[in-house]
Amino acid sequence: MAANIPSTSSQPYTTTFSFTAPFPPSPAPSAQAQSLAKQRRVSLALPSDSSPRIFPAWSFRDDTGLGVHSADSPQDDDVEKKGGKMRKIDDADGDVHSCAQPLLQGGAPTNPDKPEKKPRKKWTMEETQMLVSGCNKWGVGNWKSILNxxxxxxxxxxxxxxxxxxxxxxxxxxxxxxxxxxxxxSSKVRSALPDGSSIFEKTRSKKRRPFTEEEDRALKAGYDKHGTVWATIVKDPIFQAQNRRSTDLRDRFRNAFPDLYQAAGYKPRNTTKKKRDIPSHPMRAATDDSLASSSAGPVRRKRRHTDQELFRGGTKSVPESANVSEDEDSSDEEDSAAPFVKDAPAATPQSTHDDMIMSPDEGTKEIEMQTLDSLNDTLSIPDFPSSSLSEMTDSSQNWSSGIDTPIHSSAWSTATNAASPTSSHLSVTDYFNSPFQRRNESGPMIGKSAWGPQDWLSANPRLEPSSSSSSSYIGNFSPAPSSPFSFAHLNHGVLDRYDLFPTSFPHDFASEVGVGDTHSTFSDPEMFAPSSFRGFTHHSNYAGDLIFGARTHQPQQSADYGPGFGFGSAGLGLSGIQAPPSGNLHSAVRTPALPGIDEIELTSITLDDPDVAVPMEETVDTAVAKDTTSPDSSLSLSDLTTFSLPPQTLEEIIGLTQEIHVTPPGTPQTHGHDRMTRMQQAGVHTLSSHNRSISVPPSEHRAYDPHAPVPQSQQIRPKSLVPPTRSMSLMDYMPLHTPTDQQGHANAAGTSPDTGGVFTSLTGSANELWKHFNGGAPSIPGADNGNYDLPFLDLHYYNGAQGGAASPGLATEHGNADANQAQALDLAQSFALQSKTLSQLPPTLAQHIPMFASWQNALSEVAQGSSSRMMSPHAHQRGQSVVSPQDLLLTKGDNKRKRSSWDGAAL
DNA sequence: CTAGGGATATTA
DNA sequence: TAATATCCCTAG
Structure with missing residues (x-):
């Protein structure tokens, strides 16, 4: 017994839940982030049992026995199993009583009273297993969440x-x-699965929570009562209970009541789901459901301090949003899609962007989007049926949220319609909670397969250095695990923190922004082969994120920051976007939807262009060839090309960039290694070493093949290559590169009257960019510095509209940036102009509407020429000042700072 | 709250 | 005593 409740008797103070106690008195942890659901961990102790979930357990041990034990009986644990040997302090008392015992010795300097040490308690396999499951669910590093x-x-x-x-x-x-x-x-390896992939992958937790019938009823009722004022409707307790956001309601409404939705003036989504509805999700159900139900509440947020902070903004009302990082905040990526299917008439995806994009085939895209998303999410998980997403609430654009009301003014056209993109979510993975299971399913079973769980428990011989492939990392410590998954988890987990972008964006931004959109944008529906994606999925996510992030930023930022794109104040555009109190709009204003930034962004950004595609493909190919690893992981070029490539490419690029440029300040190695290694494996080195070939990278994520030996990687692995990683966000880059000029802006404004024009231009520019990259265009990278990064970013951000400048601009850097910005602004203006409505709208509205507000501001700023904001982003990062790209590059070597690593990034 | 490093208790 | 597993402390 002992166990569970150790606390009770145990020592006076401690025991209970340790988590809280010991540490910092911190305030309620949960408050912010997590949501409700979990509250503090209940006493584990109590048998109330939290109901042991079933999750699959990964059985540590193999064998038989226990395996799963899911049961709870916590008590058992104590006893233990493990070796039996020790029990250290007796368990029994261990916990509790007498704490006295030996502990004291420790010297508890202070009083013997409380401060005694807590008795040592050996970890049981069950606990360990829980830990693993928890890491997969919440991400490595989210200890508290796991605990709770x-x-x-x-x-x-x-x-x-x-x-x-x-x-x-x-x-x-x-x-x-x-x-x-x-x-x-320690050199022991226990986290690797037989296939070399890590046990800890997953990370993301959110899952999609399909709307229940009740919710649908409430939604309908709310609509009847309040119209499309989702913000109001969402106040219904039922939605609150589900943590639905207003945008979620909108999205759901769109799917569930397409006719009404359309009637309400919104652009209907094509529900025609072309694709199949999607399979049931056998597996998922279990997991999802469980998750959904249980977890719903807690949103996990990771805090990846790193760069992200910059981005923060006020997205949502809540702090959560803050990071790009994850989840919920922004959107729900988390939720995975899941079950939604049932009710939703069609699980149609929601892509909002469709609107934006002008593309004719919206419907298709949507579907595609879903697919993509799912794929992405899946990424690691091969089998997974991709879930569709439609239902989920996707986005969550806070900003848009309230606002959506449909208005179709012509002016807004794109924006308006687009209003909120819904994107979706990415997280298919969520479904799979336990990594183990997943893996097992997909691959080798731990229990059965070659590797018994036991194997891993014990050090794995295989892994040992001796063996080339998998082991390699062990010895070196390189990233290792080959499987695609490995990467994935890297991202998600703690690493995330390191990686700004990847992590954070994918989730949050992506979702909000509408990753889906991104996909759609980029890819054609048909293009994707779901299957192919798998490996990449997560890449795509990133990519999406990146891309979209960029976009997002633009619009939003542009607005706020004005010409410069300064992320400065707000951090990401998101913040800016969200910033406008979402709430405001909705209730008061019913105005048509705000132009979602997304939309705009999308519009501007779309990669769809054929041209672009080509380049991308190339890129992909290379990448693929290089890194690929596992079949799953390997993408088909086409696939990547299709949708992901761009994103991925971008991501990597970005990542590269980030690493390169930013690194120094940040943590030294951090993900950098991973990336590096990946990159290298992928053959990407180039970037790091050179600047040039940015294009290559994409493959990397999956890179890890277990199989694939990566000689280089090993070598590389040492810090040497790329140092730090901490990347700054795009934002950061942007600022750096972007010149503060404002001049361009003004000019730019003139340039594109039409969004369409802009769009086109953008596309074109983007294409060019890609081409360059793909081509390895030397020019682009600009040997100079890390600038190349910018270019990519630029793509997103900047329009090429202005002109030719665009492409060159990329290469060039700053100068271009301005131009781009200008364009961006132009867009804004164009919108503004076009949408006279805006002007007509009450100021308040305008404010509410992120775009407008931001745009306005931006414009004004531009006029003024405030460049300062640009810097701001950097400012955010604490310790790290902005580093010049070059510096970063140079620095690579030293990574180390102790804690410093985070510093920069972190708060 | 978490990362990271130190100290101490156990084991081998 | 070396190696390891826990506990602890502290910076951010």
Whole structure:
């Protein structure tokens, strides 16, 4: 018994839940982030049992026995299993009583009273398993979330304990996730699956929570009562309980009541789902459901401080939004789609962008989008049926949220219609909670397969350095695990923190922005082969994120920041976007939808162009060839090309950029390694080393093949290559590169009257860019510095509209940026102009509407020529000042700073 | 709250 | 005593 409730008796103070106690008195943890659902962990102890979930367990041990044990009986744990040997302090009392015991010795300096140490309590396999599951659900590093998740029970463990356990038991994984750690390193490998992939992948937790019938009823009722004022409707407790956002309602409404939706003046989504509805989700159901139900509440947010902060903005009302990082905030990527299918008439996807994009075949796209998304999400998970997303609420654009009302003014056209893109979510993965299961399913079963769980528990011989492939990383410590998954988790997990973008964006932004959109934008529906995606999925996510992020930024930012794109104040455009109190609009204003930034962005950005595609493909190919690893992971070129490529490419590029440029300040190694390695594996080196070939990269994510030996990687692995990683966000880059000029803006404004024009121009520019990259266009990269990064970014951000400048601009850097900005502004203006409505609209409205407000501001700023904002982003980063790209490059070598790593990024 | 490093308790 | 597993502390 002992166990569970150790706290009670145990020591006076501690025990209980350790997590809280010990540490910082911190305020309620949950408050912000997590949501409700979980509350604090309940006492593990209590048998109330949190109801042990079923999750699959990964059985650590193999064998038989226990395996799953899901049951709870926490108690057992104590006893243990493990070796039987020790029990350290007796368990029994261990916990509790007498704490006295030995502990004291520690010297508890202070009083013997409280401060005694808590008795050592050995970790049981069950706990360990929970930890693993928790990491997969919440992400490595989200100890508290894991601890609080009723799904997992730990006996009196504190978050730190979880961390320590993770560190000690999965040193290999720890190193991957915590590249900065210099101590407590062990060579043991336990986190690798037979296939070399890591156990800890997943991370993302959110899942999609399909709307229930009740919700649909409430939605309908709300609509009847309040019209399309989703913000009002969402106040219904039922939605609150589900943590639905107003945008979620809109999205759902669109899917569930297409006719009404259309009647309301919104642009109807083609529901025609071309694609299949999607399979049932056998597996998912279980997981999802469970998750959904249970987890719904908690949103996990990771905090990846890193750069992201910059981005933060006020997206949502809540702090959560803050990071780009994850989830919910912004949208729901989290939720995975899941089940939605049932009711929704069509699970139609929602792509809003369709509107934006002018593309004729919206419907298709949508579908596509979904597919993509799912794929993306899936990424790691091969089998997975991709879920569709439609239902989920996707986006969540806060900004738009309230606002959506349909208005079709011509002016808004794009924007308006687009209003909110819904994007979706990416997270298919979520469904799979337990990595193990997943893996098992897909691949080798742990229990059965060659590798028994036991194997991994014990150090894996295979992994050992001796073996070339998989082991390689072990020895070196390179990233390792080959499987595509590995990457994935890297991203998600702690690493995320390191990676700004990837992590964060994917989730949050993507979702909000409408990753789906992105996809749609980029890809053609047909293009994708779902199957192919798998590996990349997550890449795509990133890509999407990136891309879209960029876009997002633009619009939003542009507005706020004005010409410069300064991310400065707001951080990401998101913030800016959201910034406008979402709430305002909705209720008061029913005005048509705000032009979602997304939309605009999309519009501007779309990669669709055939031209672009080509380049992308090329890129992809290379990348693929190089890195590919597992079949799954490997993408078909076409696929990538189709939708993901761009994104991926971008991502990597970005990532590269980031790393290169930014790194120094940030943590040293951090994900950088991973990336590096990947990159290298992928053959990407070029970037790092050169500047040039940015294009290549994409493949990387999956790069890890277990199989693929990556000689280089090993070599590389050492910090040397790319140092740090901490990337700054695009934003950061932007600022750097972008000149503050404003001049261009004005000019730009003139340039594109029409969004369409802009769009076109943008596209064109984008294409060019890609081409360059693909081509390895030397020019682009500009040997100079890391500028190349910019270019990519530029693509997104800038329009090429102005002209020729665009393409060159990319190469060039700053100068172009201005131009681009200008264009961006132009867009804004154009919108504004076009949409006279805006002007007509009450100021308040305008304010509400992110775009407008931002645009206006931007314009004004431009006029004024405030360049300052541009810098701001950097400012955000604390310690790190902006680093010049070159510097970064140079710096690579030293990564190390201790904690500093985060500094820069972090708060 | 978490990362990262240190200290101490256990084991081998 | 070396190696390891937990516990602890502290910076951010």
């Amino acid at each position: 998740d009723p799904e997992f029970k730990f006996d009196g463990r504190s978050p730190v304990d979880l961390k320590d356990r993770f560190r000690t038991y999965y040193p290999d994984a720890y190193r991957q996730h915590y590249p900065n750690a210099k101590t407590h390193l």
